[in-house]
Amino acid sequence: MLNKILDLGSYKIAFLLLVNLMLVSSCSLLKQDIKEPEVEVVKVKMLPMQGLDPRFAITLEIYNPNDFDLDFNSLSYQLQVNGAELFNGTKKPMPLLKKGSHQNVTLYGKAKLFNSFKVIKAIIKNPNKAVAYQLNAELEVSSMMPNYQFEHNGSFTPLPK
Incomplete structure (x- = not known):
């Protein structure tokens, strides 16, 4: 037995x-079979000031090359201008990215005057001059997939003519 x-x-x-x-x-x-999403910076723009702190908008275009939807929990980001951190933040919730589709996402941030005084001073002194930026970001995927980190370097004119 x-x-x-x-x-x-x-x-x-x-x-x-x-x-x-x-x-x-x-x-x-x-x-x-999982392909990383493709992220492009469409625009970095300085918004009208509220008080002493300049505000910015960053528009991203995210493309899902997979044959299944991608569900993101959040997008964490940091913007540096002329090598100095201007602001950071997290966007929650993120829209569902359908398979094979493009989605525009706009991130907003307010520069901390104390932390970024030199950058703000340079922008105010010459607002029509292009400034270099670096965007570091991480997309947190809600499934078992790994998070996706990306970096983008470029330039923008704070107050175009």
């Missing part, structure tokens, strides 16, 4: 191991 129970138990263990192996291998196969 004990031998029959042990034999039945070892079959259960073997079956469970086989199921786990199949699940792990199928997950690794799925991961190989």
Whole structure:
């Protein structure tokens, strides 16, 4: 009787191991087909000031090259101008990105006058001169996929003529 129970138990263990192996291998196969979203900075723009703190808008175009929808939890971002951090933030919630589609997302930030005094001073001194920026960001995906980090360098004119 004990031998029959042990034999039945070892079959259960073997079956469970086989199921786990199949699940792990199928997950690794799925991961190989995942393509990272493509992110482009469409525009960086200085908005009208409110008080002493300049405000900015960054418009991104995100493309989903996959044949399935991407659901993002959030987008964390940091904007540096002329090498100094101007502001950072997190956008929640993020819109669902349908398979094969493009989505525009606008990020807003308010420069902290204390932290970015030199940058603000340079912008105010010559508002029609292009300034260099670097955008560092991370898209947090809500599924088992890894987060997607990206960086974009460019320039913008704070107050175009």
